[in-house]
Amino acid sequence: MTSTNSSSFTSALPPLPPYSLAPVPDLIRGISDAYVFPILPIAVYWILSMVFHVIDVYDIWPQYRLHTPEEITKRNHVSRYEVARDVVIQQIIQIGMSLFLDATEETQMTGKEDYDVAVWATRIRLAQRALPSVLGFLGLNAAAISKNMATSYPLLAGALAGGHYPFLTATSLNGSSPIPVFATWEMRLAKAIYWVLVPGLQLFAASVILDTWQYFLHRLMHVNKWLYTTFHSRHHRLYVPYAYGALYNHPVEGFLLDTLGAGLAYKATGMTQRLGVLFFCLSTIKTVDDHCGYSLPWDPVQHLTSNNAAYHDIHHQTWGIKSNFSQPFFTFWDKVLDTRYKGGRADSLEGKRRAAAGKTK
Structure with missing residues (x-):
């Protein structure tokens, strides 16, 4: 397909260049993007989860733990095997959703x-x-x-x-x-808008849409007893979250809260497929990091917003379960609707150490 200059512009304006469209080449040569894109967020999930799992197993940074290793064993009401199994089920649903989105879109062109x-x-x-x-x-x-x-x-x-x-x-x-x-400056500014500003705004808008979707649905699942008992209570069997338990949900909740929410954000913002995959991967990284169980001072993800592992961990505790509903990116809905936890981390590892030190004194 070839296009020439638009007649709507006056002769005083520089002419627009002609263009020829061709299908976007596959990200990995020889493998269709239709197969690669559904797998990338899942690969990111397990790679990052295993990094945190190694930190857990070898107790590399115990000073940054939000809970003791004993708490993971004693307080959680579900085995690690069951968590991994249900996460895989959730990810199979994600693959189905990704294939559906791909089938409903036109071929991406360059x-x-x-x-x-x-x-x-x-x-x-x-x-x-x-x-x-x-x-x-x-x-x-x-x-x-x-x-x-x-x-x-x-x-x-x-x-x-x-x-x-x-x-x-x-x-x-x-x-x-x-x-x-x-002018050179006009072209540089135009390239910055096209390649940086517009995709950046799309990512930000998608994050806001996903946060909005998840906040209200998540809060509803706590307010409505039937929804909580039937679906959301499964996720709260993890009183002490760990990284690969981030997507441990009832399959119905997982589809509605995570898969459908991310898909709607992707569609609503008009992203390209590749930008959409980046958004899904960023959402995955944020979700895993929010459940990692560590407050790491050098982790950039935990400093991008105040919604981090320590913030979300409060929601998993009995004393904070009615607060901190926002996820995965920002905390603005908790602030606007006054559902942000205002107390201290009474049962955190650091809190227990301080309490023990006080008793010793």
């Missing part, structure tokens, strides 16, 4: 990136046309300022003149007349 960047550059050029009016509202003469700066700062002068760059031209393909081109 080749239009330069065109899309040029569209953003055009928008930047058009936005500059408002500068003279804005400066005039502030009591400044844009034309006079632009004229004075034309020799020393031609690009800045052109922007102040409303995006007027008569000196920025290139030879046309037929060589008959020069054509306008974008």
Whole structure:
């Protein structure tokens, strides 16, 4: 497929480049993305979980534990085998959802990136046309300022003149007349918007949507006794969470809370498939880290937001179970709706050490 310049733009604007579309090549050569993408978040889950499991088994950083090893054995009401089994069931459901999403989407195409960047550059050029009016509202003469700066700062002068760059031209393909081109700064800004800002906003919006979905459904499962007893109570058999128990849920809850919530966030934000996989992997990393059972000062994930392992661990305790519903990224819904735990970590490992030290004294 080939596209030429849009007739909606005036002749004063640089022309948009033609483009040819082709299917996006597979991430791993010889293996379809339809098979790779469902597996990546699962691989991330188990690799990160096993890192924390090794830390657990060899007691590498006992000073950062939220609970003692004995608590994991005595307080949890489910075996590690049962946890692993139910997580695998949950991940099979995830694979099915991923295959469904892939089947409902058009083939991802590439080749239009330069065109899309040029569209953003055009928008930047058009936005500059408002500068003279804005400066005039502030009591400044844009034309006079632009004229004075034309020799020393031609690009800045052109922007102040409303995006007027008569000196920025290139030879046309037929060589008959020069054509306008974008300034270097316009193209750099357009690339930053296209490659960084827009995907970043999509990831942030998807995180907010997922957080919103999970907060209200999660809270409902605590408020409604039938939902809690039938579904959510299974997850709370882990009074002392550990990493690979992050997705230990009833299959129905796992589908509704995690799988469906992430799928809706992905669809609502219009992500590409590859950006969507990145979002799923980031969600997986955050969920595993929130259940790891450690408050690690050097773990960047635990410092991105206040919703971290120590925060979510409170929700797994009998004294904090009616609070800290937010997951997996932020805590804003707990703050807005006043469900954030306000007490101290009375039964934390550090709390017990301090209490023991006090009794000794």
